[in-house]
Amino acid sequence: MIKVAIVGASGYTGVELLRLLLNHPQVEITCVTSRQNAGTPISSVFPSLMGRSDLVFDPVDVDLITARAELVFTALPHKAAMEVVPDLLRAGCKVVDLSADYRLRDAATYELWYQPHTSVELLSEAVYGLPELYRSQIRGARLVANPGCYPTSVVLALAPLIEQNKVFLSSLIIDSKSGTSGAGRSARVGSLFCEVNEGFKAYGVGNHRHTPEIEQTLAALAGEPVAVSFTPHLLPVNRGILSTCYAGLSDPLSTEALVAFYRERYADEPFVRIHPAGEWPNVTYVRGSNYCNIGLFSDARTGRVIVVSVIDNLLKGASSQAVQNMNLMLGLEETCGLGDLPLFP
Amino acid sequence: MIKVAIVGASGYTGVELLRLLLNHPQVEITCVTSRQNAGTPISSVFPSLMGRSDLVFDPVDVDLITARAELVFTALPHKAAMEVVPDLLRAGCKVVDLSADYRLRDAATYELWYQPHTSVELLSEAVYGLPELYRSQIRGARLVANPGCYPTSVVLALAPLIEQNKVFLSSLIIDSKSGTSGAGRSARVGSLFCEVNEGFKAYGVGNHRHTPEIEQTLAALAGEPVAVSFTPHLLPVNRGILSTCYAGLSDPLSTEALVAFYRERYADEPFVRIHPAGEWPNVTYVRGSNYCNIGLFSDARTGRVIVVSVIDNLLKGASSQAVQNMNLMLGLEETCGLGDLPLFP
Amino acid sequence: MIKVAIVGASGYTGVELLRLLLNHPQVEITCVTSRQNAGTPISSVFPSLMGRSDLVFDPVDVDLITARAELVFTALPHKAAMEVVPDLLRAGCKVVDLSADYRLRDAATYELWYQPHTSVELLSEAVYGLPELYRSQIRGARLVANPGCYPTSVVLALAPLIEQNKVFLSSLIIDSKSGTSGAGRSARVGSLFCEVNEGFKAYGVGNHRHTPEIEQTLAALAGEPVAVSFTPHLLPVNRGILSTCYAGLSDPLSTEALVAFYRERYADEPFVRIHPAGEWPNVTYVRGSNYCNIGLFSDARTGRVIVVSVIDNLLKGASSQAVQNMNLMLGLEETCGLGDLPLFP
Amino acid sequence: MIKVAIVGASGYTGVELLRLLLNHPQVEITCVTSRQNAGTPISSVFPSLMGRSDLVFDPVDVDLITARAELVFTALPHKAAMEVVPDLLRAGCKVVDLSADYRLRDAATYELWYQPHTSVELLSEAVYGLPELYRSQIRGARLVANPGCYPTSVVLALAPLIEQNKVFLSSLIIDSKSGTSGAGRSARVGSLFCEVNEGFKAYGVGNHRHTPEIEQTLAALAGEPVAVSFTPHLLPVNRGILSTCYAGLSDPLSTEALVAFYRERYADEPFVRIHPAGEWPNVTYVRGSNYCNIGLFSDARTGRVIVVSVIDNLLKGASSQAVQNMNLMLGLEETCGLGDLPLFP
DSSP states (O other): OEEEEEESOSSHHHHHHHHHHHTOSSEEEEEEEOTTTTTSBHHHHOGGGTTSOOOBOBOOOHHHHHHHOSEEEEOOOTTHHHHHHHHHHHTTOEEEEOSSTTTOSOHHHHHHHSOOOSOGGGTTTOEEOOHHHHHHHHHTOSEEEOOOHHHHHHHHHHHHHHHTTOBOGGGOEEEEEEOGGGGOSSOOGGGBHHHHTTOOEEOSTTTOTHHHHHHHHHHHHHTSOOOOEEEEEEOSSSSOEEEEEEEEBSSOOOHHHHHHHHHHHTTTOTTEEEOOTTOOOBGGGTTTSSOEEEEEEEETTTTEEEEEEEEOTTTTTTHHHHHHHHHHHTTOOTTTTOOOOOOOO | OEEEEEESOSSHHHHHHHHHHHTOSSEEEEEEEOTTTTTSBHHHHOGGGTTSOOOBOBOOOHHHHHHHOSEEEEOOOTTHHHHHHHHHHHTTOEEEEOSSTTTOSOHHHHHHHSOOOSOGGGTTTOEEOOHHHHHHHHHTOSEEEOOOHHHHHHHHHHHHHHHTTOBOGGGOEEEEEEOGGGGOSSOOGGGBHHHHTTOOEEOSTTTOTHHHHHHHHHHHHHTSOOOOEEEEEEOSSSSOEEEEEEEEBSSOOOHHHHHHHHHHHTTTOTTEEEOOTTOOOBGGGTTTSSOEEEEEEEETTTTEEEEEEEEOTTTTTTHHHHHHHHHHHTTOOTTTTOOOOOOOO | OEEEEEESOSSHHHHHHHHHHHTOSSEEEEEEEOTTTTTSBHHHHOGGGTTSOOOBOBOOOHHHHHHHOSEEEEOOOTTHHHHHHHHHHHTTOEEEEOSSTTTOSOHHHHHHHSOOOSOGGGTTTOEEOOHHHHHHHHHTOSEEEOOOHHHHHHHHHHHHHHHTTOBOGGGOEEEEEEOGGGGOSSOOGGGBHHHHTTOOEEOSTTTOTHHHHHHHHHHHHHTSOOOOEEEEEEOSSSSOEEEEEEEEBSSOOOHHHHHHHHHHHTTTOTTEEEOOTTOOOBGGGTTTSSOEEEEEEEETTTTEEEEEEEEOTTTTTTHHHHHHHHHHHTTOOTTTTOOOOOOOO | OEEEEEESOSSHHHHHHHHHHHTOSSEEEEEEEOTTTTTSBHHHHOGGGTTSOOOBOBOOOHHHHHHHOSEEEEOOOTTHHHHHHHHHHHTTOEEEEOSSTTTOSOHHHHHHHSOOOSOGGGTTTOEEOOHHHHHHHHHTOSEEEOOOHHHHHHHHHHHHHHHTTOBOGGGOEEEEEEOGGGGOSSOOGGGBHHHHTTOOEEOSTTTOTHHHHHHHHHHHHHTSOOOOEEEEEEOSSSSOEEEEEEEEBSSOOOHHHHHHHHHHHTTTOTTEEEOOTTOOOBGGGTTTSSOEEEEEEEETTTTEEEEEEEEOTTTTTTHHHHHHHHHHHTTOOTTTTOOOOOOOO
16 A cells, blocks of 8 residues: 555545545555644544544644655645645655646746745646646656646646637637635635525636636647636535636537547546537536536537536546546556546435 | 406416515506416415415416406416417507517517417517616507516626627627526426536527527617527526626726726616626625626736626516516506515525 | 614624615614624625615714614624613613523523623513514513524414413423524634535534523413423525424314414414414525414324424514514504515525 | 346436446446336436446336346335336345335235235345344345335434333434435426425425334334334435434433443444534535434433434435345445445535
8 A cells, every 4th residue: 555645634625535545445544634633533523534544633744744655645725835845855755736836837927826936946847737638747747736626627628629729719718617615614704605505606707816727728738828718606516617618610610520529539538528419517417526527519600619518626626636646646547546426416 | 556467477487476566565466377276375386475465376367367457467488478468468458478479579580499479460569678778668568578587687788888889799608507496397307406406507508599589689789680609507596697798899998997887877777786896796696686786897818898797587587577667567666666675695 | 764773784684684674664774883894885795785775884882873873783792782782771772682692581591501691680671572472561672682593483383382281391392493594694614605505413402502592481481490302403595494393282182273273373463374284384485584484283193293383594583573573662563664575486 | 246237227216326336346237227218328317427337228127137137126116116026036036125115014004104015925024124223134135125214314313222221112203304315306396496495394294104114113123112203304405314313211321321322332333423422413424425423412401312313315325225235135245335435525
């Protein structure tokens, strides 16, 4: 069993990493840390885990972590992550970082959207952990920057079109909707049940921090800069992201041809599923799993293609994608421990 | 007290008409019909109304209705509506029709999206019941076609831009999300709690019947044909529509100027509220009321404006807009009986 | 117009008082206070109220409040309430206090369940504001202690049986379920959407603070001490309390006789509605209204009666009951401003 | 791989059986039937299963089923089940029946609550499939009657007290709350999203069909007849049952002693977890798993014990308990294929 640690495991991505790794046949969790819950058993913080683990939260102590684990998941807020990742690497650990700190290639862009970057030297080394695009680089990586939830849903939806130059880059409009677990587990009025339930709103219009991450990845595929309209919305569900993407086709393409094109592109991908023409994904089709489902429509009236993708934001959008990256980095079967079927209803 | 009837009052728009009209100070409900519930007290079908009315559902009988009422709300499915509306008018009643049957000016368009039209002669007379656009025509109308829920949210969001020729007509993309009451009260697997709850999906992509209604109204404002991309989605909430509208600006305009422009356009409208720059509407801000709230953003990076509007689909999107139309048709104060503030939380 | 103030108006009961009083035909809100939101327009804190009021939150200043209003609603946490209520009374205001501070007759009991009581001298004067039991005393009161949400639902359910000595007092078991707005608007992890949604739990088992309030009121009706089992649960809905009450009948009584007995008891009550035998209330039947609905069953197999009551916890359980009390205290029509029908669906 | 079939697999328990068995390491699904979906791939009916199985629904044909499988799950409505179970047994299959048809020992009781019983001869052979009570009998059974969802939650909560004669049998009151998937997947107005969401109600008060099943099992433990008050309620969540059980203690017992007593009773049970004193289960702690969590309180004031249990009604209340029974019947490890941890949030 390979020894792994989770740093910052008291949020929603943390409990999902715990759930997945406790059932993973090839790894063993040897250390979990939490500033606020140090000294508390994980099953007291997360009673869903009762009876399955005696792990107790440790304080965040790099020496302790690196003594116990060979691969570390850092599930910390941005800024906090880059304060520990360099030390973890220096001590010889591999790292899957779930924060935003190593996702953007360009420190200036990072600093424009976040705050000063204190670990710039690792930016060129970090691999963007989207296996459907960067599988081979991930295999050899010491540091993987696990993608954001929205970017995962958007890039999987649009990559085939952009790789093959099928749409006008200036025409990209992305209307995304995320479940509330994406807002994390901190106590804020805006995340209270009574504020979210029976509600729906746009937020971060024109300035959401996932915009540069989306643009960077699409630009790399396009070979030229890309600017998108990206509008996130808050859904009154626990889990799930659905992104509705609009793009102007450079050449006409039928819906059937579009479906065939996506099926071919993702033929070898174990976690991408393409719906037949006329059928559309629901976030319930992927809940609790590592899948991304995609539906497609080509609108002859307007010359636009509409691509709808769904993922579980805590899984393919965070924790299970992190495990997929870990599997690749450790030379394990990529799908190992990720066989859960979606929970419906 | 003016006597009014509701034909087809056993659905969600029906119960909302009952709620509003039972509290309306100038009208009296003298007849409610329901094929399936004939003979049953309305408070048995809708226990929320217990103790406030002795009304009993009648079968649908035009003579009975026209003998008892001077204005009739027809809350029937399309096709069923046009089977009774001509007779109601012939007997001297005014009619607010909540179905789709009289919304489209052009019978051929109607027949393309619905089925054969059997009441074509009334199409030119029917007034599209959006008071913010057609107030004076509604005042004189015998027959008002109450707008669809999606079109109400979309047209109020885009009308100012199109009236003043501020956006490229070919650039309009509308991403709408509706609460589940929009699907009506009929028993279908797809509307079951366990299918909708914790879910989210697009539906009717590229072929939703509200598309021609939106395009017709926008085209009338533009003075030329308009084709839009319109994608509806199903929200796991009871009530509320939020439409996120994207349009390419023909000339640059700051967000502040945009807000000022909308405020001026809607300055005299009692039911349209414009958010300040940087604030966005939530469907909870209008739930249970006749309001439409609008938020605005002008994105210099992409040259697009983003307009987000919210309404309660059962109220401004159906029943309270119908009452607003009734008030105008009867020469009452337009806001009469529509003073309910939104119910939050 | 009679001038009223709301002290502590930035929570959920506060916004409901604002909604009700802004539409009340006989009173005018002249002052609203909030420590945290002082200086902010109420419509910025509650966008649902946009366009209907220019009121701005004031800091909590007793001189200001008493200069502007003749009746004051104190919507403060317990302890904070009794710090201002004596001064408000001293300045000649009438007070409807929505906190727990004046509900319990006995200071020792209060101090057992809460903390030291600093306004003991007013306890004997305060009238428990349940109009169905204490209407005449409320009419003459300077200080009304507005009942708790659970106690309102429970006492209306059980009062008829206990007044008439029809059940064994030692047999009372109350299983209550409340919507999440009952937990207030403060930011706590336990009230986050993702913690509450799709969840259900018991809490405060055996030690909830509404227990002594329930027992005090039932004991007053019984003329002897009463001890109940009271178990509250947290429902994943915004609004609504449903209490399922079990009691052993001292003499057999059919369900039909039970229904008739309740109908007679509440015949003159405008806000209590009794379901026919075999029909049961749903919290949706009262949402947004001042109603209490009650369903009844007498189980010959076990000799027990089962009484199920529902209220909107923010309305009959708090704000609209406070307005009902205000109407009585000011000599207005008891139902004035309380005519809203429940919002369904 | 042992070959198994699922008869009637198009409902919610069906899709859960499919999900569990597709991932079960020791069995293979060789046949799934559905009257309404015959000829359709299971992944078209349940897109959550896309890409994981090529199974197609067959019509219900006993010869086909028995030719393909050695153990059959019958997930049919009551009455329909007993029309096929005898033939399946006769052909040599083992059967786990998820309907109510073989749960009651006494045909007369069955006929009182359901309809005439046409398979009476099998009643004495059928084993009630609650492993925590009847493990050894299940191991040798040809026919297991999988328990109802409510009875599972109630019997696990009360069995320790009744086995050891610790409570008055006449004092049992059970207040249960179930998620909406318990109502099945058929299209009925009462199960529509807008009817259930934001609602809560009691139903089947005094006459729910799980009452005799609960009473039969408790009576078997007590060695004498038992009559309980059982009140089910409908929760606006997809999954989960919480039962709050009240019982008068025959001898005083502290909460701590009670917890210790339950821990001892269930020490060897892999799927029952007892909360420490002062902590209470939430349905979210078991969602997606085969666990039953139990919280306890002994109330010295009233002499009553309060036991709160939670299960996932589709899993420990139906499909995963059926797999647990299958494992026992086939001589497999009891926990095989049931290792899923609960999905939180």
